[in-house]
Amino acid sequence: MLNMGGPSTVEETHDFLKNLFLDSDLIPLPFQRFLAPYIARRRTPQIEKQYAAIGGGSPILHYTKLQGEGMAQLLDELHPPTAPHKAYVAFRYARPLTQDTARQMKADGVKRAIAFTQYPQYSCSTTGSSLNELYRRGKGGEMGDVQWSVIDRWGTHSGFVEAVAQNVEAALEKFSPHTRANAVLLFSAHSLPMSVVNRGDPYILEVSASVAAVMKRLGHSNPYRLVWQSQVGPSAWMGMQTGEALKGLARLGKKQVVLVPIAFTSDHIETLYELDLEYAKEAREHGIEIHRAESLNGSPIFIRALADIAAEHLRDCAAGMGPVGVQFGLRCPGCTNATCGNQKAWFAQGG
Numbered sequence: 407m408l409n410m411g412g413p414s415t416v417e418e419t420h421d422f423l424k425n426l427f428l429d430s431d432l433i434p435l436p437f438q439r440f441l442a443p444y445i446a447r448r449r450t451p452q453i454e455k456q457y458a459a460i461g462g463g464s465p466i467l468h469y470t471k472l473q474g475e476g477m478a479q480l481l482d483e484l485h486p487p488t489a490p491h492k493a494y495v496a497f498r499y500a501r502p503l504t505q506d507t508a509r510q511m512k513a514d515g516v517k518r519a520i521a522f523t524q525y526p527q528y529s530c531s532t533t534g535s536s537l538n539e540l541y542r543r544g545k546g547g548e549m550g551d552v553q554w555s556v557i558d559r560w561g562t563h564s565g566f567v568e569a570v571a572q573n574v575e576a577a578l579e580k581f582s583p584h585t586r587a588n589a590v591l592l593f594s595a596h597s598l599p600m601s602v603v604n605r606g607d608p609y610i611l612e613v614s615a616s617v618a619a620v621m622k623r624l625g626h627s628n629p630y631r632l633v634w635q636s637q638v639g640p641s642a643w644m645g646m647q648t649g650e651a652l653k654g655l656a657r658l659g660k661k662q663v664v665l666v667p668i669a670f671t672s673d674h675i676e677t678l679y680e681l682d683l684e685y686a687k688e689a690r691e692h693g694i695e696i697h698r699a700e701s702l703n704g705s706p707i708f709i710r711a712l713a714d715i716a717a718e719h720l721r722d723c724a725a726g727m728g729p730v731g732v733q734f735g736l737r738c739p740g741c742t743n744a745t746c747g748n749q750k751a752w753f754a755q756g757g
């Protein structure tokens with residue numbers, strides 16, 4: 407289960423940020439080895455405060471373990487030929503890091519594994535970075551002799567869509583019946599730098615497809631927009647920004663808003679801090695009644711969806727459809743990162 411991870415305790419914030427700023431697949435920096443520790447150190451106090459404010463750390467490890475254990479159990483029933491199944495967590499920037507998990511898998515003698523991204527929608531800055539790291543470790547023999555296949559995206563899978571839709575419905579229930587239909591559904595996803603969008607990264611398209619699928623499932627019961635949050639640094643990022651959108655809606659007299667996180671499966675500082683503490687407070691000051699759809703976290707419908715996605719993948723593999731999907735092979739038209747090409751070729755032949 408691939409994801410970025412987060413600091414489980416406030417003390418781990420610095421190492422998390424250092425690993426993040428060292429990742430040239432996410433943020434290419436000049437003199438990265440020197441600049442990354444410097445930026446991480448400078449940014450640590452501010453981000454530490456945010457993790458302290460949401461209860462002393464990120465819950466991502468807790469929820470990923472919960473989701474993984476639930477999924478593996480269901481998978482034993484849904485796909486007996488490959489049972490027993492076991493979920494491993496491999497985070498890009500926090501413990502357990504890819505290299506820790508690689509060592510553990512080798513010690514356990516794992517022979518067959520699925521690289522299952524926990525980002526619903528594909529971006530080269532997220533899933534792509536995790537796969538590049540897995541490829542580097544795998545090629546170097548750190549995981550032993552594993553046969554790999556890849557689940558690289560699932561943003562329109564019906565189970566995922568259903569789990570999100572039910573959380574939106576629960577949030578809508580919090581409005582009084584006569585204002586409910588006016589509530590604006592404000593889908594919010596982590597933004598991307600325009601430099602990434604403009605090299606042909608598929609994330610914006612795939613997040614949009616998720617939103618369209620959820621709206622279809624909801625029968626277009628409410629008006630909606632997709633907006634983007636959490637941009638960092640001075641460069642241009644995909645907009646409109648979530649905070650600006652809330653102010654704009656207030657100006658236009660929209661008094662009911664549901665915020666829907668759509669690109670991350672568990673709570674994190676973006677939902678708990680930015681959305682709940684910053685934006686919601688600001689919105690209420692503008693006279694808006696605002697509720698947030700819950701993150702998927704321990705949702706049993708979502709855990710069932712993960713198991714379904716994995717079972718469908720294993721059936722496809724058994725039917726000879728190969729270790730990777732059709733879309734996986736296509737690099738961004740503007741990609742100049744040779745690792746992307748080598749990584750895709752490596753996974754396409756089973757690792």
Ligand SMILES: C=CC1=C(C)c2cc3[nH]c(cc4nc(cc5[nH]c(cc1n2)c(C)c5CCC(=O)O)C(CCC(=O)O)=C4C)c(C)c3C=C
Pocket residue numbers: 410411412413426432433449453464466525529531532596597598599602609638669670673674675676
């Ligand atoms: C699908 C989700 C995410 C995408 C896409 C994404 C792209 C992206 N992020 C940065 C820079 C930073 N992101 C940071 C934290 C962070 N990012 C995501 C998700 C996505 N990022 C999450 C969930 C988190 C927080 C983890 C948590 O537990 O809350 C940070 C560190 C925090 C900070 O310093 O503000 C940075 C930096 C870039 C450059 C990028 C695309 C290229």
Ligand code: FES
Pocket residue numbers: 530534607736737738741742743746747
């Ligand atoms: S950046 Fe998208 S494939 Fe390399």
Ligand SMILES: [Fe+2]
Pocket residue numbers: 596
């Ligand atoms: Fe980010």
